[in-house]
Amino acid sequence: MKTIGLSPLELRNIIEHAFLPLQCVCAQAPDGTLTLRIENPANGRVELEEIGISTDRFASSREINNLVAQLRERLAAARPPQAKRLNHA
Numbered sequence: 542m543k544t545i546g547l548s549p550l551e552l553r554n555i556i557e558h559a560f561l562p563l564q565c566v567c568a569q570a571p572d573g574t575l576t577l578r579i580e581n582p583a584n585g586r587v588e589l590e591e592i593g594i595s596t597d598r599f600a601s602s603r604e605i606n607n608l609v610a611q612l613r614e615r616l617a618a619a620r621p622p623q624a625k626r627l628n629h630a
Contacts, residue, residue, distance in 0.1 A: 559609045563588060579616060589616045
C-alpha cells in the first residue's frame with residue numbers, strides 16, 4: 542500500500558484517531574484492504590464495522606477526510622437518537 546507517502550501504520554493512526562473518544566481499530570487484510578471496527582468503550586457495543594475498504598482510493602489527504610466523513614455519517618445513522626434532557630428550573 543503506497544498512500545500519499547504514508548505507511549500503513551500512519552494511515553491507520555489517522556483513521557483511528559478521527560473517531561475518538563470511541564474506540565476505533567483499523568486492520569489491514571492480506572489483500573491490502575482495511576477493516577474498520579468502531580466500538581463504544583463505555584459498553585463494548587460495536588457501533589460500526591466496515592470491511593474491504595480499498596487503500597487505492599487514498600491519493601491525497603482529501604480522500605482520507607472523505608472516508609472519515611462517510612463513516613461518521615454511517616455511524617450517526619446507525620446510532621439511536623439520544624433522549625433530550627429536560628431542564629428543570
